[in-house]
Amino acid sequence: MFIALFxxxxxxxxxxxxxxxxxxAELAGGxxxxxxxxxxxxxxxxxxxxxxxxxDYYDIAIDRVNKPYRPLAAGVISQNMALNYFILVYFMAWAxxxxxxxxxxxxxxxxxxxxxxYSYKLKRTVLAGNLTVSFATxxxxxxxxxxxFHYKQALFPALFAFFFHLGREILKDVQDQEGDGQDGAITLxxxxxxxxxxxxxxxxxxxxxxxxxxPYILEVYSLWYFLTVCIGVYPVLVFVAFQSWKNNSPEYLGxxxxxxxxDMLIGLLAIYLR
Amino acid sequence: MFIALFxxxxxxxxxxxxxxxxxxAELAGGxxxxxxxxxxxxxxxxxxxxxxxxxDYYDIAIDRVNKPYRPLAAGVISQNMALNYFILVYFMAWAxxxxxxxxxxxxxxxxxxxxxxYSYKLKRTVLAGNLTVSFATxxxxxxxxxxxFHYKQALFPALFAFFFHLGREILKDVQDQEGDGQDGAITLxxxxxxxxxxxxxxxxxxxxxxxxxxPYILEVYSLWYFLTVCIGVYPVLVFVAFQSWKNNSPEYLGxxxxxxxxDMLIGLLAIYLR
Numbered sequence: 073m074f075i076a077l078f079x080x081x082x083x084x085x086x087x088x089x090x091x092x093x094x095x096x097a098e099l100a101g102g103x104x105x106x107x108x109x110x111x112x113x114x115x116x117x118x119x120x121x122x123x124x125x126x127x128d129y130y131d132i133a134i135d136r137v138n139k140p141y142r143p144l145a146a147g148v149i150s151q152n153m154a155l156n157y158f159i160l161v162y163f164m165a166w167a168x169x170x171x172x173x174x175x176x177x178x179x180x181x182x183x184x185x186x187x188x189x190y191s192y193k194l195k196r197t198v199l200a201g202n203l204t205v206s207f208a209t210x211x212x213x214x215x216x217x218x219x220x221f222h223y224k225q226a227l228f229p230a231l232f233a234f235f236f237h238l239g240r241e242i243l244k245d246v247q248d249q250e251g252d253g254q255d256g257a258i259t260l261x262x263x264x265x266x267x268x269x270x271x272x273x274x275x276x277x278x279x280x281x282x283x284x285x286x287p288y289i290l291e292v293y294s295l296w297y298f299l300t301v302c303i304g305v306y307p308v309l310v311f312v313a314f315q316s317w318k319n320n321s322p323e324y325l326g327x328x329x330x331x332x333x334x335d336m337l338i339g340l341l342a343i344y345l346r
Numbered sequence: 347m348f349i350a351l352f353x354x355x356x357x358x359x360x361x362x363x364x365x366x367x368x369x370x371a372e373l374a375g376g377x378x379x380x381x382x383x384x385x386x387x388x389x390x391x392x393x394x395x396x397x398x399x400x401x402d403y404y405d406i407a408i409d410r411v412n413k414p415y416r417p418l419a420a421g422v423i424s425q426n427m428a429l430n431y432f433i434l435v436y437f438m439a440w441a442x443x444x445x446x447x448x449x450x451x452x453x454x455x456x457x458x459x460x461x462x463x464y465s466y467k468l469k470r471t472v473l474a475g476n477l478t479v480s481f482a483t484x485x486x487x488x489x490x491x492x493x494x495f496h497y498k499q500a501l502f503p504a505l506f507a508f509f510f511h512l513g514r515e516i517l518k519d520v521q522d523q524e525g526d527g528q529d530g531a532i533t534l535x536x537x538x539x540x541x542x543x544x545x546x547x548x549x550x551x552x553x554x555x556x557x558x559x560x561p562y563i564l565e566v567y568s569l570w571y572f573l574t575v576c577i578g579v580y581p582v583l584v585f586v587a588f589q590s591w592k593n594n595s596p597e598y599l600g601x602x603x604x605x606x607x608x609d610m611l612i613g614l615l616a617i618y619l620r
Contacts, residue, residue: 078585084601087578087608094615106570106619296380304361311352327358334361341368345380 076143077157082124089113089120089212096216099343100225111168112219115180116212118165123187125158130191134255176218183208183215196256198263202241210234228287229343235283236339239276240332242269243316247325266320274313281306284339293346300342308335350417351431356398363387363394363486370490373617374499385442386493389454390486392439397461399432404465408529450492457485470530472537476515484508502561503617509557510613513550514606516543517590521599540594548587555580558613567620574616582609 093116097109128135128144135145143149149157162184169180186204195201210230217226245252245259246269252259261269284301287293312328319325367390371383402409402418409419417423423431436458443454460478469475484504491500519526519533520543526533535543558575561567586602593599 075585075589083582084604084608087605087612090578091608091611091615103619304364308357311349315349330358331361334358334365337365338361341365345377 073148076148080125080128080143080149080154080157081121085124086117086120090117092116092209092212093216093219095340096213096226096229097220097222098216099229099340100213100217101220101222104220108172108219109216111172112176112215115165115169115172115176116215118161118168119180119184119187122158122162122165122184123191125154125161126188127191129154129158138251138255172219175223176215179211179215179218183211196258198258198260202238202245202260205241206234206237209237228283228292229340232280232284232339232343235276235280236332236336239273239280240329240336242273242276243312243325243329243332246270246273246316246320247322247329250322270313270316273316277309277313280309284342287346293343296345297342300338300345304338305335305342308332308338347422350422354399354402354417354423354428354431355395359398360391360394364391366390366483366486367490367493369614370487370500370503371494371496372490373503373614374487374491375494375496378494382446382493383490385446386450386489389439389443389446389450390489392435392442393454393458393461396432396436396439396458397465399428399435400462401465403428403432412525412529446493449497450489453485453489453492457482457489470532472532472534476512476519476534479515480508480511483511502557502566503614506554506558506613506617509550509554510606510610513547513554514603514610516547516550517586517599517603517606520544520547520590520594521596521603524596544587544590547590551583551587554583561620567617570619571616574612574619578612579609579616582606582612 090113093113094103094109097103097112103109128142129151132144132151135142139145144151144154165180165184166177169177187208190201190204194204210233213226213230213233214223217223217229242260246261246266249259249261249266253262260272284305288295288298288301308331312332316325316328364387367387368377368383371377371386377383402416403425406418406425409416413419418425418428439454439458440451443451461482464475464478468478484507487500487504487507488497491497491503516534520535520540523533523535523540527536534546558579562569562572562575582605586606590599590602
């Protein structure tokens, strides 16, 4: 049963949330005090756990058909137990966030509630789901930065993360549209078509390029930052934007989405070198 | 054609090699001199590019059947051109490595030649392929550390990386055995069976646990390191080792392999906190 609860939490997701906050804190000002940075990362991991559990809770009917091996769909965990587990981890997240001060507590509560509504309603609406996920990721940067008392330095990374994730989320919607259509979800490409979705993704990536140039132009970030984004990040964005129009097969879009994921890390490196 | 050469290089792989060396340098002693760290990362990216190109060069017959969309199999790039591209990037890698001093030059040349032989022969032999890949990854840590003049601090990370990757490579062989069998490759599970392979993986993970405890016992690494590996790394290793015996389906092993990939990042975090 503990293994089933572990699987229900989606550990890969949870670990990524944890690492995002650690990286955010390190980027903003370094991991001191280390306890704060790690507590903030634990809060993010707990909120992600709760969000993943409540997601499966609301998706149980769909999962019984498409993912019958998931702990709730398979009946290894009862719905009641999942709900209790969700409440417990959210409560723990809020309790720990409280020790980090009022601003972080409020961010944690806001994001948790938003992620709850994501599963409850938002993800079945056009774009709102994508915006929620991108916003939550962006806030992870503010959260990590805030935990080590460097809110200001976290602003640019959070802004970049928001648009970068938004573009990638749209790409993933195009990639998954067939399965989503069968599930009855209405995502952007299903409502407005592939071309309009890819156009929006391209516009979002143009916004990423413009935004990431600003701190260099303002001389807040260094030449190393500028060179790294110019050599490492922009060519990949241009490549993805062009290629996605030429080849829409799910396999190829999956490959482009992976490319973006690694490119995001190069972006983080650029900020680290700022 | 430039896009075809870009695809032939396998950019995701190349970016990961680049980032591994940057992380290795940062872990060993910090990114100073930054130029050295970035040049070392570029060398790693070039060697990886060459290794990926020569891999497709030797796999062209298999790819024509299984991956007809790859640039060489599709005939977008000629074999002769791929060979020239391979020689060019290897030559560039060695030239840049030369500026980093004799030890790094020798490491770069050794690893390049080893990766060439990997495609030419080793990957069709039992375990030698896995050992080559794990060794190359471990050497990336020495290479990154050496570039910023911190060879000694890179030793433990390199050692951990070697065994961690080895365990994961064996898991991936079990996952891919069906496809590998059709391709005529003889991997560990195809020669000795799934059970013996998983047993070897479990033993390798036990070695990882023992090795990673040593720097804490020797008081080289701190309590933060110890807590992070105890909470973040070991439970995942135990989980993967147990679950892989219970469920051998390729999908589930793919999930476990992903879990290990993220767990590797937690391991890097632990070393960072040392």
